[in-house]
Amino acid sequence: MLxxxxxxxxxxxxxxxxxYPLYELTCSSLTAGSSSNMxxxxxxxxxxxxxxxPARNFCTIDFSGPGNARRLTLRSFAADGKKLxxxxxxxxxxxxxxxx
Numbered sequence: 001m002l003x004x005x006x007x008x009x010x011x012x013x014x015x016x017x018x019x020y021p022l023y024e025l026t027c028s029s030l031t032a033g034s035s036s037n038m039x040x041x042x043x044x045x046x047x048x049x050x051x052x053x054p055a056r057n058f059c060t061i062d063f064s065g066p067g068n069a070r071r072l073t074l075r076s077f078a079a080d081g082k083k084l085x086x087x088x089x090x091x092x093x094x095x096x097x098x099x100x
Contacts, residue, residue: 004028009053009076011087012046020094025074027059050085051076057084065091 001024012024042052056079065071070091076084 001025002027007032007054008041009051009057009059010041010044011048011051011074012044013048014046018097020096023089025059025061027057027076030056030058030079048087051087053084055079 001022003024003026005028006026007029009025009027012026014022014024016022041047042054053076057076058079060075060077062073062075063070064073068091072089073086074089075086078084
């Protein structure tokens with residue numbers, strides 16, 4: 001899932017018993033002011049460590065690999081282009097447990 005307009009960036013991983021984890025990337029904002037008073041959000045237990053960015057930034061999403069081994073790579077960059085974080089999610093990570 002992709003979301004925005006929250007004035008910060010984060011990647012959430014929601015574990016779902018009997019199903020694959022659901023990832024949610026929130027990315028905002030590059031041009032509007034950021035929200036630095038989101039203390040509760042940065043302590044969210046679903047947040048992937050190191051992905052909370054309360055500053056102007058942008059994200060990229062890349063897909064790679066052969067069909068049976070696809071990878072999704074999410075990256076966040078500061079407004080000046082410096083990479084802030086990167087997270088790779090393999091297709092194998094998005095399978096229902098016990099399913100081939």
